[in-house]
Amino acid sequence: MRIALVASLAWQDYRADVRLSACTVLALVAVIAPLLVLFGLKFGLISSLTQRLERDPAVREVIPMGGGRFGAEFVDQLAQRPDVAFALPRTRQIAATADLALLAQGQVVNVEMIPTAVGDPLLGDLSPPTEPDHVLLSRTAAEKLGAKAGDWLDATFTRQVAGRPQAQRTRLQITGVLELEAFGRDALFAPMTLLEAVEDYRDGRAVNAFGWPGDVGAANAPRVFPAFRLYARSLDDVEPLRLYFASQQLSVATQAQTIAQVKSLSRNLSLVFWIIAALAVLGAVAAVLAGALATVERKRRELSVLRLLGFSTGALLLFVVLQALYSASLATAASFALYALAERGLNHLFMQVPGEYASYLLPAHYCVALLAIFAASGLAAALGGWRVARIEASEGIRNV
Incomplete structure (x- = not known):
């Protein structure tokens, strides 16, 4: 042809x-x-x-509802799951607050303290703080304080012992400021060691790392966390995680309906x-x-x-x-x-x-x-x- x-x-x-x-x-x-x-x-x-x-990490977040009792080993096992991108224990919310002020100014801002580590999806390109006195600040908190990366903050933690108010101060350096889209509330992102120290201090325990006085005998008690921060690896993993926690008799809040x-x-x-x-x-x-x-x-x-x-x-x-x-x-x-x-x-x-x-x-x-x-x-x-x-x-x- x-x-x-x-x-x-x-x-x-x-x-x-x-x-x-x-x-x-x-x-x-x-x-x-x-x-x-x-x-x-x-x-x-x-x-x-x-x-x-x-792009919105909040859509992949799995939030435990109510007060739970989770050990560090349980949260570590969650972090090893293939459908989990990030998991970290959280201390009690009532104990995870701080009063912040720039050293040279009198403006005081009360913020919530959130634990962070490597792999935290909220941080974006920012490196997580690794030292107890290094922190990240949310955009709203940084704007209220007039602070920027590299500044030193005066952090105050209060408690009551036998009806008497007590307080401890420490200096914290800002290593970065989160984007407003990442977190819209006044918050401080810090290593887990700082949040555990603050919780111990408010529970009356001694914190040797910061030199805060307290009950030395209770310092070695096993720690139980009421909640955790957890993010699914992908949108398709949110619903399977919800079903997994439901099978464990744990109530969680997710954005599974939005994804669906x-x-x-x-x-x-x-x-x-x-x-x-x-x-x-x-x-x-x-x-x-x-x-x-x-x-x-x-x-x-x-x-x-x-x-x-x-x-x-x-x-x-x-x-x-x-x-x-x-x-x-x-x-x-x-x-x-x-x-x-x-x-x-x-x-x-x-x-x-x-x-x-x-x-x-x-x-x-x-x-x-x-x-x-x-x-x-x-x-x-x-x-x-x-x-x-x-x-x-x-x-x-x-x-x-």
Whole structure:
């Protein structure tokens, strides 16, 4: 089969029927371009919502409800689970507070103390403090104090012993300030050793590391934590963790419902898209099929002459299929160009957060669309053009 010759003849004939060819191309563009825009909106919307959830550590947080009794070993076991990204014990909330002030100023801000360590998703690019006198500050607390990284704070911890108020002060250095999006309340992020020391002091225990007086005999008592900080490794791990804690008779609060809503939206939009796409593709295939049938009937004389010149049935069928692929190629290029314009306009109108898109397609999507268009057009043209097998060379003799 002289493929190059057939391709050249098909192209010359395609160009000669420019009006009919243009109508075929426009018909395909009318199907392909809206589908690309629809899928781009679906993929861009769901991707943006999913990325927004993934970027927000609070969505992956699992919060124990009520007062519990957890040992350090239990929390360590949680941290080793493959579906857990970060886990750390928490001291009693009533004992995890501090009064902070800059050394040179009188402004005092009461903050909650939160334990942190390596892998804390709230810290972002900040390194966690490792020394007991090094801390991170939330953005709101830093703004109220007028503090910045490198400043020294005067931290005051109070307690009551036999009805008499007592207080201890220590100096803490700020090693960094969290972004407002990471944590929106007044807080101090510190190593676990500082929070345990403050809890011991408020429980009347002695804290030798800071030289705080107290009951030495109670210092070696096993520590029990009422809660923990835990973050799932991914959005898909939140619900399994909730079920795990439920099986352990532990009540936890999660954002599993929010995650489920986004997944449900994705499934529903996918269903709508594929229904519309199936109907549109069926219409496009029917149009190409009808076009191929019309081509065979309209060019029956020319095809019979080619048969007379020795072209086989396969060559004649290739002639019809190639013309359909020419239309598919031009329609695909035009549709991609129209989608690019629509994508830019939609993102300009609806994009609210940098890095997010209202409409977006990956390179893989373009490749899949291209292959699907070519496959559908080629198959439809082959089915419609199979009537060339009935064309006899004698028809070419009569038409010469």
